[in-house]
Amino acid sequence: MSSIKDVALKAGVSVKTVSRVLTNYKGVSAKTKLKVNDAMEELEFYPSAAAQALRGQEKGVVCVITEKLTTTPDSFDIIAGIQHECEKHGKLLMIGESGGNVKSFSRLVDDFRRQRAEAIIFATVYHKKVSIKESFNKCPLILVNCYESILRHPTIVPDDYLGAFHLTKELIKLGHTKIAYLTLSNDIAATPLRTKGFRKAHQEAGLREDNGLIVEGVCNDPNDEFAELENALKDIMSRPERPSAICCGNDKMAMRVFMLIRKMGYKIPETISIVGYDNYKIIAENLVPKLTTVSLPYFEMGQIAAQIAINKELQINTKTQEISGQLLLRDSHSSA
Template sequence: MVTLRDVARSAGVSPKTVSRVVNDDPAVTPETRELVRKEIERLNYVPNLAARMMRTATSEVVGLMTDVVATTPYSVEIVRGVQSALRKEGRTLLIANTEGDRQIEAGYWRTFRSHKVGAAIVATMFHREYDVSPEGFDKPLVMVNCFAADNRFDTVLPDDEEGGYTQAKHLLQLGHRRIGVVSLHEAIRATGLRHRGMLRAFAEAGANFDESLLERGAVGPFPDETFVAYEAAKRLLSRPDRPTAIICGNDMLAVQIYAAASEHGLTVPDDLSVIGFDDLPIFSAILRPRLTTVALPYFRMGEMAVDLIAGMKSFAGRPAKQHLVECPLVVRESCRPLA
């Protein structure tokens, strides 16, 4: 096994200089730093992280605490974003999936402390308030897709309000004015934010939104709600003054709107324009015609969380900030201009 002394001998410098390069000490000149790094790469030297942890009381490991993100097909993009950013920094990820169990979560915080994890990210499957209790963990901590009630941690959130605005603006620019909505459950924070953004788009266009065209795509106690988007869409499309376009709470609901349109002998987009939210490929890219939608920027949110913790020493003693990430429009074939 190649040692630090082997690198020093090969580079013609002292072991202390190699140690300084490994630990990014700014006291090393650029020329010497480059020389040592080349020898590290040539000899395939792996720094002793355990020893570094003993010296610094921390590690290059970042802990990711999730509810069910790590096992959910689409929101796992948050994990991929975190991994991608950490890989560029030469850091390691430790994932802890709690399945929503607070006792399991408490155990994982103890694990993070015992492993001297250098920073933590807390992520949830959907945009919501989350009571994070880090159990004595005093290293940098950022929340993704969620926020603490007391706003004591930096948060990275999708800009749901702007996403709702984008959905409505796209249809309005295509000439639609009679626009229906099949929304997510009203208990979900994103539902209200997107509705507010949609109303702003209507106001900017000098148009009025007909509230009778708003239907809930999910009903019953949350989070055990029943999805009723198909029935909701059938009611909208049975009206004599049916909408010419429908905004969907997510891409999964859009699938049911497509089915309801077919039941009524309507085609998308010739008779009905449909726009989704999420850009979940299993729906948006497989539906025919392919679904125009607004994307949830989960990968970018994961990357941003790593960017934030890189500049922190701890979560205490500084004002927490909310960082909103744009939800971009993805135009495909499910919307058309109104003749």
């Protein structure tokens, strides 16, 4: 890498003159500034961030630690939202992947602190409980899509309860009184919240939900999490009063349900309505018919996290913010 001495030699000036140009010292002529800037460009010289920080000129760095968010297309919007805010405020964004490894997380925290991070954002692929051992008294931590058992840091999570409530309410409004719910694993934080929303919509409408229609739609098969889905569907559809609508735990499950339910001879949405959750666009917008679903507000969650990271006044109020997704009405559901 080129040094400040290399720049001085190339421009034919002293090291002190180069330093003055870097600090916008007013006593340097325009001609000299041009020579120094041309030399820096030709040598691909960039001033040290650490040196700039010592002079009070640091750009400001926001750091993100993820598990594997950068390679997960349905969750990547969290990063996009953070990036959007950082660009707007002229902040440098640094991203590190921990892969879910505790030691990697701790190492990244240390590395980012050495980079003089203003704040660190920790974002997970799905809504889950986490345990943070490190202290963040000087450099604040913001949690996105995850939470601790004891609230210590600003936390932003999706409002899974409200999303499922509005989705179920839409089906009930269209006359569906028998609605099946194929859930994700109960180990996922979103599942009990969405189930609660599903039940609440029934209660508000004066309907008694059928517990036999609430079935876990995933299994522990490492090669196919939906390996038992066909059997679950057969059981549900063979009941004396079969459901007229099926809520799926996510859009990936809904895609499999589309195939299986057609294999069983049903038409979507003519004989049965099917809805998903997540708004995984590559699925929801390409299924035929297009999938009614609820979006996960990842972009907005990322924006809010970055706003807290940048604004010290927002860091004072440690609280949990639940962000509502959008109910997206497409063509996979109709009147009962």
